[in-house]
Amino acid sequence: MAxxxxxxxxxxxxxxxxxxxxxxxxVQLEKSFTDDLDIxxxxxxxxxxxxEEKFDVKIxxxxxxxxxxxxxxxxxxxxxxx
Amino acid sequence: xxxxxxxxxxxxxxxxSVGAARxxxxxxxxxxxxPIDSSDEWIRQRxxxxxxxxxxxxxxxxxxxxxxxxxAIERAGIDGxxxxxxxxxxISNTVQTPxxxxxxxxRVGATPAPxxxxxxxxxxxxxxxxxxxxLVRSGMAEHVLVVGxxxxxxxxxxxxxxxxxxxxxxxxxxxxxxxxxxxxxxxVWGSDGSHWETIRMTNTLGSMRDGQAxxxxxxxxxxxxxxxxxxxxxxxREALDAAGLEPxxxxxxxxxxxxxxxxxxxxxxxxxxxxxAIARDIATxxxxxxxxxxxxxxxxxxxxxxxxxxLALQIGFGAGLVYGAQVVVLP
Numbered sequence: 001m002a003x004x005x006x007x008x009x010x011x012x013x014x015x016x017x018x019x020x021x022x023x024x025x026x027v028q029l030e031k032s033f034t035d036d037l038d039i040x041x042x043x044x045x046x047x048x049x050x051x052e053e054k055f056d057v058k059i060x061x062x063x064x065x066x067x068x069x070x071x072x073x074x075x076x077x078x079x080x081x082x
Numbered sequence: 083x084x085x086x087x088x089x090x091x092x093x094x095x096x097x098x099s100v101g102a103a104r105x106x107x108x109x110x111x112x113x114x115x116x117p118i119d120s121s122d123e124w125i126r127q128r129x130x131x132x133x134x135x136x137x138x139x140x141x142x143x144x145x146x147x148x149x150x151x152x153x154a155i156e157r158a159g160i161d162g163x164x165x166x167x168x169x170x171x172x173i174s175n176t177v178q179t180p181x182x183x184x185x186x187x188x189r190v191g192a193t194p195a196p197x198x199x200x201x202x203x204x205x206x207x208x209x210x211x212x213x214x215x216x217l218v219r220s221g222m223a224e225h226v227l228v229v230g231x232x233x234x235x236x237x238x239x240x241x242x243x244x245x246x247x248x249x250x251x252x253x254x255x256x257x258x259x260x261x262x263x264x265x266x267x268x269x270v271w272g273s274d275g276s277h278w279e280t281i282r283m284t285n286t287l288g289s290m291r292d293g294q295a296x297x298x299x300x301x302x303x304x305x306x307x308x309x310x311x312x313x314x315x316x317x318x319r320e321a322l323d324a325a326g327l328e329p330x331x332x333x334x335x336x337x338x339x340x341x342x343x344x345x346x347x348x349x350x351x352x353x354x355x356x357x358x359a360i361a362r363d364i365a366t367x368x369x370x371x372x373x374x375x376x377x378x379x380x381x382x383x384x385x386x387x388x389x390x391x392x393l394a395l396q397i398g399f400g401a402g403l404v405y406g407a408q409v410v411v412l413p
Contacts, residue, residue, distance in 0.1 A: 040128055041304045042343050049312055061305045 089221030096265020101153025130342020134368025162191030166223025171206025204400025230372035250368030254376020333392025
């Protein structure tokens, strides 16, 4: 079953919280992972791998650098769902 | 037709001893942060590294290898002349030929033992142990010296933010010898050249001849991190399966000391119980590529001698990409 954008955002916020301790309510669509949330590249990769498992999608390494904002990630994950 | 004779084989091999040598100077983060516009906190947070051991006294890699090798030989209770082979894993030989192993063999009194270098970067030590195990069990050699040695300070670029600030100098050596019981599990090793450029030199020797800069090391950090944790965790589990062991059977986990974040996440993925000691030599020694596993083993045994005789999972992984893992009985 495909996840809605709201479900992906909520799930992503949980993953960000698990990895970094950032409060889930601060994980908002317009936020930049690096500039606003201060997530480094290693934490970002951990979140990506956990998101792959949670949402059953593949996020290739080359795509990760294009996921600049939470919106980018939500759009990519919802679009990548089978 | 007359039948050829074959060598009597052995049931097992094990690591008899370990020796270590580190660069003489511990370089703190503060000395490196300027050219990469960074801070001590930034480096600690991303790598767990506080200092890296680097050579400041003019020693060459082979000098470090000699110190580590002599300690291992002495602790094994043998003489250099009893070595049946000398394997050096390194990317730090100062010339393309002859090998560092041939010179080291002469220095430790092991001539005319067969001697050769392995180029398998951070997996080089695990590759060497795999070969030593095979040589001893096949009857080709009774004692084999395996040395992982690097002088990575030769290939750092002070302005590089990808890997240079991680790197250190050192050598770790083990002597592998016969054992009635298996002391080295079947090795799980391999390569993936489709990622040949993930960890790479900036240019070739040929380009340097044509006037380009001295080659230095680079990596695609996040890509390496993903591979080193999630793909290598699968290989680590394969090594445990091949040994017929569970994580709870281990006394220690000694991964290549690439980055503390990799070590932490790797241990998490393997679901290691708290009883398993995790090697964290990287905090002060830095990343010494082929030398890092035996250096970490040496430190672990110095700090926790009661681990001797216990089982350790060791796994190396790096440029190639290449990897090698086995479970060993700690000397």
